[in-house]
Amino acid sequence: MVAAKCRGAPVHELKKWEADNRGRGQTGQVVQACRGCPVMVECAAYGLEQGPAGMVWAGVPVPEWPYTAYYQRAIDRLEQIADGGWAVDDC
Numbered sequence: 557m558v559a560a561k562c563r564g565a566p567v568h569e570l571k572k573w574e575a576d577n578r579g580r581g582q583t584g585q586v587v588q589a590c591r592g593c594p595v596m597v598e599c600a601a602y603g604l605e606q607g608p609a610g611m612v613w614a615g616v617p618v619p620e621w622p623y624t625a626y627y628q629r630a631i632d633r634l635e636q637i638a639d640g641g642w643a644v645d646d647c
């Protein structure tokens with residue numbers, strides 16, 4: 557957490573990391589916000605442990621409502637990132 561890119565962000569930039577349920581419309585913005593973060597894999601694993609709904613983890617905005625294909629795609633991506641098989645720069 558100490559090394560997280562979002563941790564040192566100025567307050568006026570924190571909205572970049574809020575999941576807003578726009579689906580794919582938000583993905584590019586969040587990917588840019590997380591690009592280059594040194595703790596991407598750890599972030600994905602921690603998000604999965606915590607229950608990721610309604611937040612951004614590892615460049616993946618996770619919607620609040622879990623019963624959608626968009627939510628399931630977000631979970632699939634987090635699992636791939638946590639396993640080291642997918643990076644935010646790959647999208």
Ligand code: SF4
Nearest residue numbers: 560562590593599614
């Ligand atoms: S990958 Fe996680 S810790 Fe890093 S900037 Fe994105 S949300 Fe923050």
